[in-house]
Amino acid sequence: MRSTIWLGTAVLAAALVLPAGAARAAGAWTASPATGVSGPVSSHGDTDAWALGSPGFAHWNGTSWQQVPAPAGRGTVLAISAGGPAGTWAVGKAAGSGYRVSSPQIERWDGSAWSIVPSPAISARNAALHGVAAVGPADAWAVGTDGRRALVEHWDGTAWSRVAVPEEGAPFSSRLAAVSARSATDVWAVGTHSNDAPQPDSLYALHYDGSAWSVVPMAQTGSQTNSDSPVATGAVAVAANDVWAVGYRSGFGTPVTLTEHWDGSRWTIVPSPYDHLPPSANSIASGSLAAVTARSSHEVWAGGSSFTFTDGDPAGVYHALLIRWDGTRWTEEPAPTTGTYNAVQGISTTLGGGVVWATNAGTPNLLVHP
Numbered sequence: 001m002r003s004t005i006w007l008g009t010a011v012l013a014a015a016l017v018l019p020a021g022a023a024r025a026a027g028a029w030t031a032s033p034a035t036g037v038s039g040p041v042s043s044h045g046d047t048d049a050w051a052l053g054s055p056g057f058a059h060w061n062g063t064s065w066q067q068v069p070a071p072a073g074r075g076t077v078l079a080i081s082a083g084g085p086a087g088t089w090a091v092g093k094a095a096g097s098g099y100r101v102s103s104p105q106i107e108r109w110d111g112s113a114w115s116i117v118p119s120p121a122i123s124a125r126n127a128a129l130h131g132v133a134a135v136g137p138a139d140a141w142a143v144g145t146d147g148r149r150a151l152v153e154h155w156d157g158t159a160w161s162r163v164a165v166p167e168e169g170a171p172f173s174s175r176l177a178a179v180s181a182r183s184a185t186d187v188w189a190v191g192t193h194s195n196d197a198p199q200p201d202s203l204y205a206l207h208y209d210g211s212a213w214s215v216v217p218m219a220q221t222g223s224q225t226n227s228d229s230p231v232a233t234g235a236v237a238v239a240a241n242d243v244w245a246v247g248y249r250s251g252f253g254t255p256v257t258l259t260e261h262w263d264g265s266r267w268t269i270v271p272s273p274y275d276h277l278p279p280s281a282n283s284i285a286s287g288s289l290a291a292v293t294a295r296s297s298h299e300v301w302a303g304g305s306s307f308t309f310t311d312g313d314p315a316g317v318y319h320a321l322l323i324r325w326d327g328t329r330w331t332e333e334p335a336p337t338t339g340t341y342n343a344v345q346g347i348s349t350t351l352g353g354g355v356v357w358a359t360n361a362g363t364p365n366l367l368v369h370p
Contacts, residue, residue, distance in 0.1 A: 027370035029322060029358070031336045034058075034065040037366045038359050040291070041346040044082035046354045050090075050109070051346065051366075052077055057090070057114060060357075065366070071114045075105045076128075078144075079178075082348075083134025085111040089155075091142045093128035104129040104144060104151065106160060119153060119160045122146050129153070131189070131235075133181040141208075143176035143189045150174040150191060152206075152213065165213040168204045172196050176206070178235040180243070185210030188262075190218070190232040190245040201229035203260070205245065205267065218267040219260055221249045230258055234292040236300065240264060244325070246302045248288035255288040257321075259302065259330065272330040273323055274306050283310040287321055291346050295353045298327035301369075303344030303358050320344050320360050320367070338363050 036054035043049035047062030056070035075094030082088045088109035093102040104127055106119045119129075124147025132142045138157025145151050152163045167174055176191035187208035194201050203218040221230045232247040241264030248255040259272045274287025289304035302323050309316030320335035320342040335342070335358075342362030349356045356369040 029333060029335055029367050029369050031364040032065075032357075032366035032368045033364075034366045036067060037065050038361070039077065039345050040080045041348045041357050041359050042080040042082040042088075043348045043355070043357060044084055044088070048082060048084070049348065049357060050080050050082045050088055051357070051359055052080075057109075068114065071107060071116050073116060074107065074114075075102070077107070078128060078130050079132045079142075080346075081132040081134040081140070083136075083140065085109075087134050087137050087140070089132045089134055089140055089142070090114070091129035091132040091144070096123050098125075100125045102127050104142075104146075104153070106132075106142065106153075117160065120162045122151070122162075124148065127151070130176065131178040133179045133187065135181045135184050135187070139184050141179050141181060141187055141189075143179045143191070145173075145175040148173050150176045150206075152176065152189065163213070165206055166215050168193065168202075168215045168217065169195075171202075174204075177232045177247070178245075180235045180237040182237045182239070186237065186240060188235055188237050188243050189213075190235045192230065192232055201231075203230050203232050203245070203247075205262070216262075216267070218245070219269045221258065221269070233288075233290050233304075234302070236292045236294045238294045238297050238300070242297045244292050244294070244300055244302075246289040246292045246304075248304070254284065254286045257287040257289050257304065257323075259289065259325075270330065272302075273332045274321065283308065289321070289323075290344060291348075293347050293349045293356065295349050295356070298325075300325035301347055301349070301356055301358075302330075303347040305343035305361075315340070318342055318362070320358075320362065322347075322358065322367075335360075335367060336364075337367075 037058045039052035041051040049060035053067045057068040076092045078092040090107040094105040127147040129142045129144035140155035142153045171193035173194040179189040181187040189206045205216040230249040243262035245260045257274045287306040292302040294300040306321045318341045345359045347358045358367040
C-alpha cells in the first residue's frame with residue numbers, strides 16, 4: 001500500500017483563532033478555482049495567506065492566488081507561518097553532501113520578496129525544520145531535528161539562534177514536528193521520541209512560558225511495540241487550557257488517526273474518525289492526519305487522508321479527510337474531490353476566521369470553507 005505523502009512533514013504554524021462567541025457562517029467545503037497551490041498553508045488575514053506555489057510560493061491577496069518567486073538556492077519547504085507583510089516565514093531543509101544529509105533552511109518574506117535568512121549551521125542526516133510560528137516582528141519559533149535530537153530555534157528580530165530544550169527520559173532520538181503560539185508567553189511544540197527496542201516510540205510536548213521550555217508528558221497510544229508507533233504532525237493552541245495535537249499511529253503497518261487534547265492539566269487521547277480498523281475480512285479503511293487549525297474552541301479542523309479498498313480493488317482509493325471538532329466530538333465532513341488519490345496537505349484559518357483553506361494533493365488542489 002502506497003503511503004500518504006506529507007505525513008511526516010506537513011505541519012502548521014501558529015493558530016489564528018477567532019474570539020470565542022463570534023458568529024459562524026454555515027456552509028460546506030467547496031473547490032477553489034485556484035491552481036498551483038499546494039503543501040503547507042498559513043493565513044494571517046482575509047487578504048493575506050501563503051502556501052507553496054508552482055514553482056515558488058502562492059499568495060492570497062483577498063481576491064486571487066498569485067504566484068510569487070522563491071529565492072535562489074531554496075530547498076524543500078515544510079512549514080509556513082504568515083505573520084504579516086514583513087513577518088512571514090517558511091522553513092524546511094536544503095540538501096547537503098551525502099546520503100540524506102541536509103541542513104535546516106529558513107526563508108522570510110519582507111513585504112516585497114522572499115530571501116534566505118541565515119540559521120545556525122547544522123548538517124546531518126535528515127536535519128530539518130518541520131514547524132514555524134511567527135509571534136511578532138522580533139519573535140518567531142522554528143522546530144525540527146538536528147538529525148538526532150529535537151531542534152528549537154528562535155528569531156529575536158536580528159538573528160536566528162538555537163535554544164536548548166529539555167527532553168523526556170533518555171530517547172534514542174527525538175524530533176519536533178509542529179509548533180503553535182498564542183503569544184510570546186504561551187508556545188507549544190509537539191513531536192516524537194524514538195526509543196530503544198523493545199520500548200515503543202512515544203509522543204511528547206514542550207511548552208514555553210516566556211522564560212523557559214518544559215516537557216509536558218502526553219498520553220500514549222497504549223501500544224507496547226515499535227510496530228505501532230505514534231507520530232505527531234500538527235498542533236494548534238486555542239487557549240491556555242485548550243490545545244490540540246494531531247497525527248497518526250502506524251496500526252501495525254496501516255495508519256489510523258490520532259488526536260490529543262490539552263485541557264490545562266493533562267493530555268488525553270480523543271476518539272476521531274478512522275482511529276481504528278473496522279473488523280472486515282473483505283475491506284480495510286485507514287486514516288491519518290497531517291495538519292490542524294482552529295476558529296474557536298468549538299470549531300477545530302484537522303485534515304489528512306483516508307484509504308479504503310475492498311476485494312477486487314487492490315489499488316484502493318485515497319480520500320481527502322476533513323474532520324471537525326464541535327466542542328463535543330470529531331465528525332467527518334465531505335471533501336469535494338475527484339480521482340483516486342487525494343490527501344489534505346495543509347489547513348489554516350484566517351485571523352478574522354472568515355475562511356478556512358485546505359491544500360490537497362489531488363484534484364482540486366485547493367479547498368475552501370466559509
